[in-house]
Amino acid sequence: MTGKSAARGAPLFKVRRSRVHGRGAFAARRIRKGTRIIEYLGERVSHQEADRRYEERGARDSHTFLFIVDARTVIDAGAGGNEARFINHSCNPNCETVLEGRRVFIEAIRTIQPGEELNYDYQLGRAPDDPPDVDEIYACRCGQANCRGTMLWPPASEPQGAAPRPHTARRAKRAPPAKSAKRGPARKRKQPALR
């Protein structure tokens, strides 16, 4: 499986087993900083529908196919998703997500060498009905020196809203938090980088 660059047609990355989590996406050649690597594709559904779809997987399944577009819309990469869904989380990522016209793109924030695993910071949101061990369920194994130990944001040590979300140079606009009223904990969603 390969991620194809729309511009050049040459595969930018290959999907194979990752030591971090399941399968991962690995650079097939040098990717320059600023390169738009792939669009995060999947069926666009409401937050409510996303929760309904993944409810039966249970709160202990840490696979995340959902990406927040805004307060109304979630991209479900589990339905019609592309290889973007295999890009893993890292606390010291080489990519970021960019929200543009309600579409989500993954771009390189530094030059990536062939064979390097692509990753971005998922910044999975917290919810009041999270199980007490939610940080263990969504534990991060990125192995980076600054690893915060969880794919969630903010870290458990920080009160909700106290810590600024990590971001790169550009200006910030975060997606509104998802609202959901349901029985089990809401399925975790990846969030766009702050702009």
Ligand SMILES: [Zn+2]
């Ligand atoms: Zn980490």
